[in-house]
Amino acid sequence: MKFDIEFAQSIKEIREKSLGDRSHTRKVVHWVEDHRLRSGPGKAIVFILPTRGCSWALSKSGGCSICGYIYDNPKESDFDTMLETFKIKLQESIKESDIYSVKLFTSGSFLDFSEVPQDIQKRILEETSQYEEVKEIVLESRPEYVTEKALDTIAESTDISKVEVAIGLESADNDILMKSINKGFFWEDFEKAMLRITEAGARVKAYLLFKPPFVSEFNSIQDILQSVSKLNEIGVETISINAISIHRGTYLSHLFEKKHYRTPWLWSLLHLCNEIKSTYPHLRLICDVVAAGTQRGAHNCGDCDSKIIDALKKFTMSQSLEDISGDFECSCKIEWKSYLFEEKVTLG
Ligand code: SF4
Numbered sequence: 001m002k003f004d005i006e007f008a009q010s011i012k013e014i015r016e017k018s019l020g021d022r023s024h025t026r027k028v029v030h031w032v033e034d035h036r037l038r039s040g041p042g043k044a045i046v047f048i049l050p051t052r053g054c055s056w057a058l059s060k061s062g063g064c065s066i067c068g069y070i071y072d073n074p075k076e077s078d079f080d081t082m083l084e085t086f087k088i089k090l091q092e093s094i095k096e097s098d099i100y101s102v103k104l105f106t107s108g109s110f111l112d113f114s115e116v117p118q119d120i121q122k123r124i125l126e127e128t129s130q131y132e133e134v135k136e137i138v139l140e141s142r143p144e145y146v147t148e149k150a151l152d153t154i155a156e157s158t159d160i161s162k163v164e165v166a167i168g169l170e171s172a173d174n175d176i177l178m179k180s181i182n183k184g185f186f187w188e189d190f191e192k193a194m195l196r197i198t199e200a201g202a203r204v205k206a207y208l209l210f211k212p213p214f215v216s217e218f219n220s221i222q223d224i225l226q227s228v229s230k231l232n233e234i235g236v237e238t239i240s241i242n243a244i245s246i247h248r249g250t251y252l253s254h255l256f257e258k259k260h261y262r263t264p265w266l267w268s269l270l271h272l273c274n275e276i277k278s279t280y281p282h283l284r285l286i287c288d289v290v291a292a293g294t295q296r297g298a299h300n301c302g303d304c305d306s307k308i309i310d311a312l313k314k315f316t317m318s319q320s321l322e323d324i325s326g327d328f329e330c331s332c333k334i335e336w337k338s339y340l341f342e343e344k345v346t347l348g
């Protein structure tokens with residue numbers, strides 16, 4: 001059993017209260033941003049495709065304790081309109097002078113055929129691969145949907161060497177996956193998916209979650225470092241450290257509202273990026289902080305937040321340690337250090 005029935009039940013009860021509020025339809029959301037591609041700086045065109053959302057979040061298990069993405073998905077998908085809008089927005093976004101990474105996000109798993117039917121996956125990928133300027137395509141998926149059939153579908157529709165499958169592993173520790181996140185899969189499932197993806201000629205990106213519930217800031221720092229070491233051992237080259245932000249309608253938001261959880265410190269992220277990049281200089285390390293500088297996202301005292309957020313952004317683009325090893329002194333650094341040793345939480 002890869003989940004704890006009681007924990008899953010509590011998550012499900014909270015989830016059900018908010019699931020009914022979802023809209024029936026949603027538009028394709030997209031934007032263009034600066035992005036570090038493997039071959040150098042370029043742009044990312046990010047799409048959030050309005051599918052029905054993550055099957056794990058909709059399942060009896062209630063999904064992950066920290067995730068409220070499902071509330072942004074519509075109750076039903078209109079694939080014809082989605083495809084039409086996707087084509088137009090993609091064409092409008094591409095300029096000949098730039099190189100692009102196209103991110104095909106669904107707030108769930110692109111490779112889940114019950115979320116994105118096979119022919120729709122194909123048509124989206126075929127459309128994307130028409131453009132020479134597109135050098136990378138990023139899809140997100142849980143490991144169980146990384147099947148031979150799914151990988152064959154990609155290979156039939158596009159140059160699979162351009163494809164990166166991003167998996168929200170969160171942690172390489174199975175106890176954290178089960179008792180803190182209710183992830184529903186284990187490290188071993190990630191490993192199998194990773195092997196399948198690389199054998200098919202695509203790449204893997206792993207998301208790690210900084211400071212999930214019931215894990216102290218100090219222990220989460222240790223956990224991220226151990227997870228990075230395991231990922232490096234099996235050949236993962238791109239890792240994104242995602243600091244928790246509080247999503248409404250989640251188990252974590254209940255803990256947060258009862259003041260049983262403090263969002264992470266930016267000092268910890270700065271420390272982690274320095275540690276990881278100096279130990280594994282070849283890794284592409286991404287640290288985009290959602291809701292940074294607010295109480296619902298990673299933050300410090302308020303005075304020093306923006307300079308650290310800017311440094312982390314710059315570092316993600318440049319991959320240069322120089323951007324994060326400068327002088328970031330602030331009086332709250334002492335408070336952070338004592339917090340690391342005083343915070344008492346246990347993995348229930
Ligand atoms: S974190 Fe990923 S797998 Fe978990 S509920 Fe959210 S979308 Fe689904």
Ligand SMILES: [Zn+2]
Pocket residue numbers: 300301302303304305330331332333
């Ligand atoms: Zn400060």
